[in-house]
Every structure is written in structure tokens, then in C-alpha cells.
Amino acid sequence: MRRLPVLLLVAALCACSGPAPAAPAAPPVSGAAPAAAPVPPAPVVVLDPGHNGGNAAHPEQIAAPVPAGGFEKPCNTTGTATDDGYPEHAYAFDVALRVADLLRAGGVTVVLTRTDDTGVGPCVDARAALANDAGAALAVSIHADGAPTTATGYHVVEPGPAPDGGNAAVLDASDVAARDLLAAFGAATGLPRATYLGDLVEPGLTRRTDLAGLNLARTPSVLLESGNMRNAGEAALMTDPAWRQRAAQGVADGVTAFLARNTP
Structure with a gap:
């Protein structure tokens, strides 16, 4: 058998083999975590325990006039008390601390207008300014009433149009907050809604334009008696601490x- 020339053999082999196969494409990367959605900031709630334990000892300071939304009012007052001497300022501060604990456990940022029950003031305009400056989602002022002994029940005060x-x-949002608080407080405590006040919007709900904290509000604000x-x-x-x-x-x-x- 005659041998083919080397050049012819090489050419035949190249013609049969064809082009080299392309390298396979890299498989798509799987399992990559999607970008995390931004976490919205916690809402800020300002709790305003009414009055203060040192107010009675500083009458000149708490009687000084401050802006009240188109007129002036005294810086603060001493509040009321039970016949046995349990003062409103102590009650309001205790309840505010309890509320703060409950809200913080739910992820809410809470700011109090006072952090003890021995000081003087702050004045009512300063309390409103604190809530405004904090950009609060809501401000709640906590009080107890000193009405005639036969009067019963709780009520919520929402702001009316301030003189200025x-x-x-914030009037519409404050009305929503007032009604939410009105319903929830009665459900939790069993107290009736007060009917002894004049000019009620409905039982337990009144609207006032003479309170500096509500007149100066630039964030939704309500007051609880x-x-x-x-x-x-x-x-x-x-x-009773349990109550x-x-x-x-x-x-x-x-x-x-x-x-x-009302929050994202």
C-alpha cells in the first residue's frame, strides 16, 4: 500500500475535525439575596404628663404669662388632687411612664415633656414646642379632672381652631386621634364617657380653643382627662396601681x- 504524503494526511485530518466547540456559557448565579427594603423610622409619640411636683412651691414662675396661640396664659398650674391628697401631677406622671413602656415595647419612640415629678413646669408653650420640634406623629397630654364630686367619667379634648x-x-388628624383614644380608654378601664361638660361634640369628646398646648400644636395633639x-x-x-x-x-x-x- 502506498503511503500518502504527510501533507495530504494532515489536511485530511483537519477537514474532518471541523471547528473547535465553543466553551459553554457560565450558568446564571442563583440564590443572591434581593436588596433590603429601607426600614421606615419608628414613629415618635410625645407624652405630656400634666403639671409637675414642684409647681406649688414656685407660684411666681408658674404664673408668668406665656404665648397660647393668639393670647397669653399662665406658664402652668398645680393641678388637682383627690380628697386624700393624691395629686394629679403624680398620677399623670405614673400613667405616662406606664404608657411609655407599653409603646416602646411596640417599637414606638417616646419622648416625655418632663422626666421627673419634682421639677417646675415646663411651661405649656414649651411642652407644645417640644412635640412640634420632635416631628411627633402624635402628642397626648395626660390629666385627671377636678370637677364637682357628683361628676363622673373621662373625656378627651381635641383642638378647635386657635385664635391665631x-x-x-392638624385639626382633622387630631379629631381622628381623639376618637381612637376615646374608644380605647373606655374599653380598657370600664369608665363611662363624661357627660357633665358643656358643648360636647359627643359624650366624652369636647373641643377647646383656650388650651395653649392644643392651640400651639403643629402636630396632631389631644388631651385626656x-x-x-x-x-x-x-x-x-x-x-390603685393596677387600675x-x-x-x-x-x-x-x-x-x-x-x-x-396614620403612619407608613
């Missing part, structure tokens, strides 16, 4: 209901 018109932008300290039955409740915890739960539930519909 400065709170116009959580019972009548001069009524013997309600005074007995307010001096104060129920009162705090009612405030926290009302705040939470409002935040659920």
Missing part, C-alpha cells in the same frame, strides 16, 4: 390605633 389660626393643619379626682369612686381607682396600668393600656391602645392608620 396656627393649628389649622382620665376621670374625676374629686369623685370618691374614681379617686379610689386612680390611687393605673389599665388606664395606661387604654392610652397605648388608642395611640397604637391612630398610628396604624
Whole structure:
């Protein structure tokens, strides 16, 4: 058998083999985590426990006039007390601390207008300014009433149009917050809604234009009168720590209901 020339053999082999196959494409990367969505900041709630333990000892300071939204009012007052001497300022501070604990446990940032019960003031305009400067989603002022002894029940005060018109932008949201608080506080405490006040919007809900904290509000704001300290039955409740915890739960539930519909 004759041998083919080497060059012819090489050419034949190249013609049969064809082009080299392309390298396979790299498989797509799987399992990569999607980018995390930004976490919205926690809502800020300002709790304003009414009055202060040192107010009575500094009458000149708390009587000094301050802006109140188109007129002036005294810096602060001493508040009321039960017949047995349990003061409104102590009640309000205790309930506010309990509310703060409940809200913080739910992820809310809480700011208090005062951090002890021995100081003087702050003045009512400074309390409103603190809530405004904090950009609060809601401010709740906590009080107890000093009404006639036969009067019973709790009520919520929402802002009406301030004489200087400065709170116009927060009136509607404050009304929503007031109704949320009105419902939740009654459900938690079992107290009736007060009917002894004049000019009620509905039982337990009133609207006022003479309160500096509400007139100066630039963030939704309400005030709770959580019972009548001069009524013997309600005074007995307010001096009971277990009932104060129920009162705090009612405030926290009302705040939470409002935040659920008014924050991202």
C-alpha cells in the first residue's frame, strides 16, 4: 500500500475535525439575596404628663404669662388632687411612664415633656414646642379632672381652631386621634364617657380653643382627662396601681390605633 504524503494526511485530518466547540456559557448565579427594603423610622409619640411636683412651691414662675396661640396664659398650674391628697401631677406622671413602656415595647419612640415629678413646669408653650420640634406623629397630654364630686367619667379634648389660626393643619388628624383614644380608654378601664361638660361634640369628646398646648400644636395633639379626682369612686381607682396600668393600656391602645392608620 502506498503511503500518502504527510501533507495530504494532515489536511485530511483537519477537514474532518471541523471547528473547535465553543466553551459553554457560565450558568446564571442563583440564590443572591434581593436588596433590603429601607426600614421606615419608628414613629415618635410625645407624652405630656400634666403639671409637675414642684409647681406649688414656685407660684411666681408658674404664673408668668406665656404665648397660647393668639393670647397669653399662665406658664402652668398645680393641678388637682383627690380628697386624700393624691395629686394629679403624680398620677399623670405614673400613667405616662406606664404608657411609655407599653409603646416602646411596640417599637414606638417616646419622648416625655418632663422626666421627673419634682421639677417646675415646663411651661405649656414649651411642652407644645417640644412635640412640634420632635416631628411627633402624635402628642397626648395626660390629666385627671377636678370637677364637682357628683361628676363622673373621662373625656378627651381635641383642638378647635386657635385664635391665631396656627393649628389649622392638624385639626382633622387630631379629631381622628381623639376618637381612637376615646374608644380605647373606655374599653380598657370600664369608665363611662363624661357627660357633665358643656358643648360636647359627643359624650366624652369636647373641643377647646383656650388650651395653649392644643392651640400651639403643629402636630396632631389631644388631651385626656382620665376621670374625676374629686369623685370618691374614681379617686379610689386612680390611687390603685393596677387600675393605673389599665388606664395606661387604654392610652397605648388608642395611640397604637391612630398610628396604624396614620403612619407608613
